[in-house]
Amino acid sequence: MEVGVRAEAYQEEGLNRHINSAFMTFEVLGDSGKPCTLPRIRPEPLEGERRFQEATARKKIRLDRKYIISRKQSEVPLSVPWDPRNQVYLSYNNVSALKMLAARKNWRLSTEKDKVRLYTLEQKSMLSFRVEAEVDVPAHRAFCLLAELSNRTSWDMHYKKCELIHGVDDDDFIYHVLQDFILLASRRKPCGHGDSYVIALRSVSLATHPPFEGYNRGEVLCAGFTILETNNNMSLISYYNQASPEVLPYISTDIAGLSSSFYHTFCSCSQYLSRNRQPVASEETRR
Known part of the structure; x- marks a missing residue:
C-alpha cells in the first residue's frame, strides 16, 4: 500500500x-513473514478517486524505472545463436528454464478478475509474471492447440503474424513472429502422472534471418505455457514470461492496475480452445 506525506x-x-x-x-506481513493480500479498496468519490489513479500511475513508473531503465540489456543479448550441432542442449535448457521458473515458490498474486489470476515474481533485476486460469478443455487437446504457435494469431492481438522457419524435430520448432522475434518453441508431454504439459519459448538468432528494417528485434529469455490436467477433463493453463524491456511496458500497466489486457487475452485464449475442443476429421486422420 502507498502512504502519502x-x-x-x-x-x-x-x-x-x-x-x-x-x-x-x-508491505503488510503475516505471521509467517510473507506479504498479506490487502482487502480491495474502494476510493472515495472525486478527490479519493484522483489520488487512487495517481498512486496507480506511480506504481507503473516505479516498475518501469526498476526493470527497464536500470537494466543494461544491450550489453548482454538474451538470444543465443542457433546451432544444429547444439540443438539438444539448447532445447533441453529451453524446457528446463521454464520448469524452474514455474517451480518457484514466492509468486505473489498481483490481481484477479473472474478467476483469471496475474502473479508476479521479483528476482534481483528480473521481473517475471504468470497468468493462469482453468479452462473446460482436456489437457492434451489444449496442449496440441497451444503448441502450434502459428495458431496464436487467432487469439493473441500481440501476435500479428507467425510463420514456421524450421522444424528441428518432432517437438522443437523455430518461428518468426512479428513484431520481429525469432523463437525456439520446445514442447514436451508429461513424464508421469501429475506432471504438466510444457511449451517453452526462448529467443534464438539465425544468420539467415537478420532483423527486419524498421523493427527493433525483440528478445525473450524464458516464456511459455504449462498445462495441468485437473478434474472433469478440465485444464489449468499457466503462461509465464520473464519480462524483457520489449514486453514489460505492456504488462506493467496490468500489474499497476491501469489495464486488464491480460484478462482479455486469456479470455480470448479460453474461447479459442473451447471452439476447437474437438479435433477436426483431418487431424484424426493424421494420427
Missing part, C-alpha cells in the same frame, strides 16, 4: 505554504 509551512495569519510531498510504499 505532505509537509506545509504555516503561520498564524495567511495561507499555509506547501513545502514538499513524499510517497512511501509498505
Whole structure:
C-alpha cells in the first residue's frame, strides 16, 4: 500500500505554504513473514478517486524505472545463436528454464478478475509474471492447440503474424513472429502422472534471418505455457514470461492496475480452445 506525506509551512495569519510531498510504499506481513493480500479498496468519490489513479500511475513508473531503465540489456543479448550441432542442449535448457521458473515458490498474486489470476515474481533485476486460469478443455487437446504457435494469431492481438522457419524435430520448432522475434518453441508431454504439459519459448538468432528494417528485434529469455490436467477433463493453463524491456511496458500497466489486457487475452485464449475442443476429421486422420 502507498502512504502519502505532505509537509506545509504555516503561520498564524495567511495561507499555509506547501513545502514538499513524499510517497512511501509498505508491505503488510503475516505471521509467517510473507506479504498479506490487502482487502480491495474502494476510493472515495472525486478527490479519493484522483489520488487512487495517481498512486496507480506511480506504481507503473516505479516498475518501469526498476526493470527497464536500470537494466543494461544491450550489453548482454538474451538470444543465443542457433546451432544444429547444439540443438539438444539448447532445447533441453529451453524446457528446463521454464520448469524452474514455474517451480518457484514466492509468486505473489498481483490481481484477479473472474478467476483469471496475474502473479508476479521479483528476482534481483528480473521481473517475471504468470497468468493462469482453468479452462473446460482436456489437457492434451489444449496442449496440441497451444503448441502450434502459428495458431496464436487467432487469439493473441500481440501476435500479428507467425510463420514456421524450421522444424528441428518432432517437438522443437523455430518461428518468426512479428513484431520481429525469432523463437525456439520446445514442447514436451508429461513424464508421469501429475506432471504438466510444457511449451517453452526462448529467443534464438539465425544468420539467415537478420532483423527486419524498421523493427527493433525483440528478445525473450524464458516464456511459455504449462498445462495441468485437473478434474472433469478440465485444464489449468499457466503462461509465464520473464519480462524483457520489449514486453514489460505492456504488462506493467496490468500489474499497476491501469489495464486488464491480460484478462482479455486469456479470455480470448479460453474461447479459442473451447471452439476447437474437438479435433477436426483431418487431424484424426493424421494420427
